[in-house]
Amino acid sequence: MRASATHRWTRGLLAAAAATVTLALAGCGSTAPSGPGGPPTSASTGASTATSPVISTTAMGTGSSGSGSLSASALAPDGSGSTDAAPVEQDLTGRIKEGVESGCTVLVDDAGTVLANLIGFDPTGVDVSGVVTVSGSFNPDLMTTCQQGRPFEVTTVRAG
Incomplete structure (x- = not known):
């Protein structure tokens, strides 16, 4: 019985760690404006589209x-x-x-x-x-x- 409880605890811990990594990586995605006044959309190319003003x-x-x-x-x-x-x-x-x-x-x-x-x-x-x-x-x-x-x-x- 003890091995089963330990196994469930380990599986739960691994699932929580995987979810945390997935959320952290999802937060690294960049956004690019869809147009003037429009909401941002997800950029999939990874290329930077932001510019600085002169x-x-x-x-x-x-x-x-x-x-x-x-x-x-x-x-x-x-x-x-x-x-x-x-x-x-x-x-x-x-x-x-x-x-x-x-x-x-x-x-x-x-x-x-x-x-x-x-x-x-x-x-x-x-x-x-x-x-x-x-x-x-x-x-x-x-x-x-x-x-x-x-x-x-x-x-x-x-x-x-």
């Missing part, structure tokens, strides 16, 4: 107090949402701060909002204690351990 950023002038602002809008170049275009060089103005993760540097606006995660930032020869203008381009495909801001590949940094 960000157009314009730095505003700075006053005598050294404060600056940034205007940004998410627009696709052709209105389709495609981001196959080459990165656009742009200027961001703000203050340099250390990120919360070790080795991460971010650019923040006057309110403390993170504008960008600065990749390749070299402070040599630049006074970064005040407002700076950073030139470069956003690279949303870049992998980083910094959890603040979108990756921004820096080409130049200048004070003010």
